[in-house]
Amino acid sequence: MTATQQRTAPAGRRSRARRRRSRTPFTHGIVGLALACGAIWVQSMAPSPEDMSAPLTYVGDKDDEVATGRFTVRVESVESARSIGTGEATVTTDQMFLILQVAATSAREPLKLPPPSLLTEEGLRFHATNKVQSMLTLSNKWVQPGMWSKGVFVFEVPPSVIAGARAVFPAPTSALYGDPVIPEAEIDLGIDDAQAKQLVSAPKDVYPLGDKR
């Protein structure tokens, strides 16, 4: 038994070595080709420039404090209205206004939140309305560390899209030396079908903004 093992062990080692020697040119070519193909294939999975510059999304629900690296935002209530009182005038719509009560605080730096956008379940994206001056929204207030700033953001949307909609709050960006990956907070407004029906059927006639601070 031992004799057999002693005889076969060197034979196996040598035959391995011989095999390695014999496959050197051909097999290495195949392996090199496979590696090159693999490298090209991996390149095809590289994210596109749009994906690379896409923001980092932090997801949360209504009434949650959704913290990104730079700011924390909380949606406190969602209301609907047929018109908005802006102090000097009342703006109206043939669709509907969706008003978000939002509180926000910052991690380190004072900042002003850019207006959010509304992402519907079908993937449509609505900007905050420009019928209401940003002076009356939370965009106008400094959001500073350790203190919650409260305000509203107003969307003008068709009534059919609000069920399942989410609000996306981007981080402010600096023009020149921007961070390559900026955060955003995506908050599910928690509008189910029943609440959507209620928001559409019973909007406020006039939502006062101008005198409310």
Add this chain to the structure above:
Amino acid sequence: MNANEPERGWFSPPSGQQPARLPDYGRPAVRPDQQVWPPVNREPVGSSTQPMPALPSAGPLPGNQPPAPPSGEQPPGAGGPTPPKKGRPVLMGVAAVAALVLAVGLPTADRYIFYKSGQPSDIVHVVSPGQAVSFEHVSWKAVFGPMDPPEGATPDPVRQWMKVTVTRTALDSDGSVLSGTPELAFKDRAGRNWKVEVVQDNTPTDPHEIGKPYTIEAAGVVPKDVADEVELHLRPNTTYRMDTPTEDLMKPRTPEEQEKAKHKDVFVFRR
């Protein structure tokens, strides 16, 4: 050649003549017998370069044996087959790690250097409380403390309003025209920042009188729990001169001026 001569071969000597003898070289030396086939010094079977089919049942072929390892210290097979080249895998691993570090690190360092070119680190000067500091032709002094919230502000138990009074004094004729408003900010130990907005700027639009103090009043809001520890950061503008002619405002700046325009010097005032 005569016709009466008997016919003879061309190699035969003429009649009556002895054939010429060949020169006598003597008897050839008797050489000893030598085996020429099969060759005496033939190579052993298996050492031939001729390809030969290997018979698996015949066991290992003789010849071309690798030199046996020095088996004096260690019986063969006791420690298992040792890898023949021990240093290479370690070297390859180190090289792979080094390549990875370089591949990740070099672009990172490049981007960091680009980032730092626009956001250079501050040069911080801490000012002892109540003291003024002279820098670039101007003397600066700042006092700050809590204040009552202004009328109309939403009362909030978390917020503490802070009043800031910055006093600037021109030290020479350069200082009297270096009238740029300084940047102000509150900071706490953890590095959080708060806005300080200028409420009233009492500096004149004409060149300042040398040696006369002018005040800039500002206000900010900080959380109550850090109101006692916040520091006022004052970043003077050392490049804006009010006497710059309009046509020179767009003039390209020298590298030294560009470096100076980054305004890296920050003065930290404490209460």
